Amino acid sequence: MGGRAGGQTDRMAETNWAGNHTYRGRIERVRSVEHLQEVVAAAPRVRALGSRHSFTDLTDITDTDDGVLVSLVDLPTTVEVDAANRTARVTGHAAYGDVATRLQASGWALGNLASLPHISVAGAVATGTHGSGARNGSLATAVVSLDIVGPEGELRTVSRGDADFEGSVVALGAFGVVAAVTLEIEPTYDVRQDVYTGLSWEALADDIDTVTSSASSVSLFTRWADSGIEQVWLKSRIGETPAQLRGARVATSTLHMLEGGAVESVTQQGGVPGAWLDRLPHFRMEFTPSRGEELQSEYLLPRELALTAVERLRGLHDRLAPVLLVSELRAVAADRHWLSSSYGRDVVGVHFTWVRDPARVYAVLPAVEDALLPLGARPHWGKCFVAGVRELEPLYPRMADFRALRDRVDPDRVFGNAFLDRAIG
Ligand SMILES: Cc1cc2nc3c(=O)[nH]c(=O)nc-3n(C[C@H](O)[C@H](O)[C@H](O)COP(=O)(O)OP(=O)(O)OC[C@H]3O[C@@H](n4cnc5c(N)ncnc54)[C@H](O)[C@@H]3O)c2cc1C
Structure with a gap:
């Protein structure tokens, strides 16, 4: 999720969306798929540049390399x-x-x-x-x-x-x-979005599975204080009835998940039915503020350990509070993609929207990872984390298969970079 979210602008042409990473690679905007093929064939190192919403050097080339970041933005969207x-x-x-x-x-x-x-x-x-x-x-x-x-x-x-x-x-x-x-x-299909406030930790602990499956999409926002879950966003397909949340109150006005966040940026709330694309995202497509004012991290752990993670993070409240804007908990179903954070198991993602202060954020990440990685939590690949291949390897049963596939598909590591060296080996 994001706070003051939106798309990229010209001002940040050489940086990622959050502005915390300046790309080192030469950016080449290709004009056609054939042009893309020529550029890739000619360059010693290549990374694909997407919409720049990841938060690290994942997308970049290694600083010692002579390489190209290919951008497809000039190709027509079809x-x-x-x-x-x-x-x-x-x-x-x-x-x-x-x-x-x-x-x-x-x-x-x-x-x-x-x-x-x-x-x-x-x-x-x-x-x-x-x-x-x-x-x-x-x-x-x-x-x-x-x-x-x-x-x-x-x-x-x-x-x-x-x-x-x-x-x-x-x-x-x-x-x-x-x-x-x-x-x-x-x-x-149509979807309605209902927002509730004030779900206590006790109500969550009593039946977290019912809460996380109380609508087709459920987001729980908290800052880990004793007051519990501050906001619950339920997105339900029309025809489904969102479940009751014990003790929580229906929000009486449109809410942003961040204190002081611009409410005009969030999708329609209040249970008003609307098309899926206007309710499933938290943020409106047409809202495009200048740039990110946040960093993000997320750790996805086995669903049955979600309450243990909650207890551990509540214990870190005083360390997190100075740098945390908000956390979000979301359930994700298991899949079979080897490097997926939900590979082989249903998970709960524990997301952190941080202040945009890399030094202070990276100073608290080891404590967060000490709390969550022993529970089997896998970091979101696109967000900030400090774990390296030694910690990540045991979390991904198919990591060796991924490396073997890479050896076969890209033996010269044309698409390699420092991030992959650190995280995959
Ligand atoms: C405000 C905000 C909200 C977010 N919300 C969510 C959320 O709700 N859920 C969630 O899980 N994550 C969320 N994220 C994280 C985001 O989805 C990931 O960082 C994602 O990778 C962004 O894709 P991108 O194209 O913008 O990133 P980029 O940094 O441009 O690319 C990310 C990776 O994808 C590769 N890539 C990009 N394009 C291609 C291509 N054409 N071919 C091959 N590889 C390619 C890059 O090389 C890089 O490895 C959010 C991020 C922000 C900033």
């Missing part, structure tokens, strides 16, 4: 619906919000969205980005196939059922530049 197969083939750099608008215009929908509609499809699935919902998988679970430009500039398609597929979707850009993604779609 959304080709295949009604018979219920799929849509979309350009990799397309923002989910643009894809959603085009699908809606032709009567189609995606099953889920993340909190922000401005993020790119290829960049989101590459990092295991997710929305919320006890029965909803991450956005990668909607992927049917990927068209990827590999290290020699060759274009190949990896599809569900292929041996490499489950290693190739949540792949951190390590196998090439995704030119197109084919996604599952379904007929359009």
Whole structure:
């Protein structure tokens, strides 16, 4: 999720959305897929630049390398619906919000969205980005196939059922530049969003599974104080009735999850039905403030350990409070993507929106990881974390398979960088 969220602007042309990372690589805006193939074939090191919403050097080349960051923003966004197969083939750099608008215009929908509609499809699935919902998988679970430009500039398609597929979707850009993604779609539907305040820790502890499955998408916002969960955002498909939350009160006005956040940036609340694309994200597509004023981290841990994580983080309240804007808890269903934070198990994601002060944020991350990693928590690949390959390896049963696939697909590490060296080895 994000606070003062929105898309990128010209002012931040050479930085990520949060402005905490300045890209080192030369940015090359390709004009066609053929041009992309030529650029990749000619460059010694390449990384794909998406919509720049990740928070680290993940997207960049290593500073000692002579390499290129390829941007696909000049390619036209296309959304080709295949009604018979219920799929849509979309350009990799397309923002989910643009894809959603085009699908809606032709009567189609995606099953889920993340909190922000401005993020790119290829960049989101590459990092295991997710929305919320006890029965909803991450956005990668909607992927049917990927068209990827590999290290020699060759274009190949990896599809569900292929041996490499489950290693190739949540792949951190390590196998090439995704030119197109084919996604599952379904007929359009309406959603209502209801916001509650004041859910006590006791009510959560009594039945966390009922709370996290009380609507098709549930977000719990807290700052870990004794007062408990400050806001609960329930997104329910019309026809489903959101469950009652014991002791919580219906919000009487539109709320932002951050104190002082601009309420005009958030999607319609108050139980008013509306199209899926206007309710599933927390933030409106048309709201585009200048830049991020936050950093983010997130750790996804087995759902049955969520209350243990809550207790540990409440114990860290005094350390977190000076740098924390808000935390968000969301359930995500298990999937089979090797590097997914939900690989093989249902999880709860514990998200942190921090002040944009890298030194102070990175100073508290070791304490957060000491509390959560022993519970099996996997850091979100696109957000801030300090764990390295030694800590991450035991958390990903298919990590060795991912490395073997990389050795085969990209033996010269054309798509390698310092982040991958630290995190994957
Ligand atoms: C305000 C805000 C809200 C967010 N909300 C959520 C949320 O609700 N849920 C959640 O899980 N995460 C969330 N995130 C995190 C975000 O979804 C991830 O960081 C995601 O990777 C962003 O994609 P991007 O294209 O913007 O990132 P980028 O930094 O541009 O790219 C991220 C990774 O994807 C790769 N990549 C990008 N494009 C391609 C391509 N065409 N081919 C191959 N690889 C590619 C890059 O090389 C890099 O490895 C949020 C981030 C922000 C800033």
